[in-house]
Amino acid sequence: MAKTAxxxxxxxxxxxxxxxQVLKGLEAVRKRPGMYIGSTSSRGLHHLVxxxxxxxxxxxxxxxxxxIEVFIHPDDSITVIDDxxxxxVDIHPIEKIPGVELAMTxxxxxxxxxxxxxxxxxxxxxxxVSVVNALxxxxxxxxxxxxxxxxxxxxxxxxxxxxxxxxxGVSERGTTVWFKPDPTIFTELRYDYDTIENRLRELxxxxxxxxxxxxxxREGQEKFETFxxxxxxxxxxxxxxxxxxxxxxxxxxxxxxxxxxxxxxxFQYNDGYNENVFSFVNNINTHEGGTHLTGLKAALTxxxxxxxxxxxxxxxxxxxxxxxxxxxx
Numbered sequence: 001m002a003k004t005a006x007x008x009x010x011x012x013x014x015x016x017x018x019x020x021q022v023l024k025g026l027e028a029v030r031k032r033p034g035m036y037i038g039s040t041s042s043r044g045l046h047h048l049v050x051x052x053x054x055x056x057x058x059x060x061x062x063x064x065x066x067x068i069e070v071f072i073h074p075d076d077s078i079t080v081i082d083d084x085x086x087x088x089v090d091i092h093p094i095e096k097i098p099g100v101e102l103a104m105t106x107x108x109x110x111x112x113x114x115x116x117x118x119x120x121x122x123x124x125x126x127x128x129v130s131v132v133n134a135l136x137x138x139x140x141x142x143x144x145x146x147x148x149x150x151x152x153x154x155x156x157x158x159x160x161x162x163x164x165x166x167x168x169g170v171s172e173r174g175t176t177v178w179f180k181p182d183p184t185i186f187t188e189l190r191y192d193y194d195t196i197e198n199r200l201r202e203l204x205x206x207x208x209x210x211x212x213x214x215x216x217x218r219e220g221q222e223k224f225e226t227f228x229x230x231x232x233x234x235x236x237x238x239x240x241x242x243x244x245x246x247x248x249x250x251x252x253x254x255x256x257x258x259x260x261x262x263x264x265x266x267f268q269y270n271d272g273y274n275e276n277v278f279s280f281v282n283n284i285n286t287h288e289g290g291t292h293l294t295g296l297k298a299a300l301t302x303x304x305x306x307x308x309x310x311x312x313x314x315x316x317x318x319x320x321x322x323x324x325x326x327x328x329x
Contacts, residue, residue, distance in 0.1 A: 026105065026134035026157035033185055036131045042188040045181055046195050048135065051128035052080045052177050057203060057283060059084030060210045065174070070200060072191050072216045077180035086145030086173050089163060098163045100143055100152060104133045105159060129177070133157050135186075136179040142166070144173045156182060193223060201227050205239075206283050206328055208232030233266035233326040236278075241324050244270040265296070267325035276324040283328075296327055 029036050037044040037051075049070070059065035065084035072078060088099030095102055107130055133139045134157035143150040149170045153161045183189055193216050200212050204227035216223040229235040234251045247269040254265040279286045279293045286293065308314040 026107070026130060029107070029131050029134035030156065030185065033135055037135070040186050042192065042195075045186050045188050046191065046199075048132045048179070048181060049078055049080070049191070049196055050199060051132050052078070052179070053200070053203070054283070055129055055177075056080060056082035056084060056175070057207060057210070060207050061283075066210055068210065068212045070196065070212070070214045072193065072196070072214075072218060074218050075180065076189055076191050076218070077178060078191070079176065079178045081174065081176045083172070083174040086143040086175050087141070089143055089145060089150050098152075100141060100150070101159060101163060104130055104139070104141065104152070104154060105157060106130060130157070132177075132179060135182055137182040137184075139177065139179040141178075142176040144170050144175070147171075193221065197225065202236075202285070203227075203283065204229045205233055205236035205326070206280055233264050233328060236326045237266045237268050237324055240276055240326075241268055241270055244272055244324070246270050264328040265326070267327075270324060278326045280326075280328040293327065 033040050033044065037047040053068065053070060056065060056068045059082055060068070062084075065082045067083045069081040070078070071080075087103055090099060091097065092099055092102050095106070133154050136154070136156070138153065138155055140153040141151070147170055148168050149166045150163055151161070151166045152159065152163050181189055193214075197214055200214050204210060204212050208229050208231065210228070212227040214223075214225050214227070231238075231253075232255070234253050237251050251266050251268045254263065256263055277293070279289060279296075281290075281292065305314075
């Protein structure tokens with residue numbers, strides 16, 4: 001046994017308790033970023049934006065925000081501003097640090113776990129914003145709450161400026177997050193306007209009544225767009241079908257709730273041969289479908305078959321419908 005252990009050690013293959021690494025704080029994120037954002041290329045780079053925006057969207061879902069602003073700055077840093085409640089700044093009773101610092105520096109720390117704070121939420125559920133902080137060369141946050149504006153900043157997940165009050169008598173509320181991705185982590189550092197634009201437009205359809213703006217400040221490609229969908233998914237279906245010949249002008253639309261689950265559905269048939277279906281759960285696109293989409297298709301097909309059978313419209317039941325559909329639950 002002693003000879004075997006010695007041989008293992010010499011070969012560098014020894015495996016005992018000494019080989020088990022303990023990564024503290026946000027070290028794990030920086031060590032294996034792909035586990036948290038998918039990649040360190042363009043996909044992961046854009047995911048940073050989505051995670052910060054999702055926090056603002058959560059405030060809108062909870063009924064506390066109506067406006068979200070996203071800026072792409074000349075150096076490809078990002079700013080996200082919302083008019084929500086502002087991240088809590090009081091001292092956490094157990095961790096003994098301000099709530100905003102806890103949210104920014106500790107994994108799995110966030111209000112999303114408390115159903116009284118957020119009934120539904122998207123993103124990485126308490127991981128997102130701290131992951132962004134860990135993978136940012138610099139991150140700064142301003143919180144407008146309780147008549148004051150607070151400020152903190154961080155570098156690669158480490159607090160560099162403790163929470164301080166910048167001003168008093170502030171009437172506005174909300175959170176502003178600025179960050180610059182870490183060039184030692186990412187292989188791609190340039191943001192693609194169209195990629196962010198598509199996601200923000202999608203979010204506006206999924207969160208009717210919320211105004212989302214996107215401004216690109218980079219030289220030679222300055223752009224500014226506003227996304228606002230009063231009709232929710234109806235407007236998304238209309239957008240997807242605008243170049244198709246539809247079989248009925250009025251979009252079928254359902255907005256209801258069952259067993260404490262909110263459901264929104266819109267669809268419209270066209271003369272095409274391919275269906276165009278988008279399904280979402282808590283603002284997350286379920287690209288591969290799921291039981292929610294399977295159940296919806298089965299119920300829709302059954303309902304049409306039953307109606308057709310009663311009216312003698314079909315010789316045999318249909319098994320597939322060609323439809324542009326957007327569903328959210």
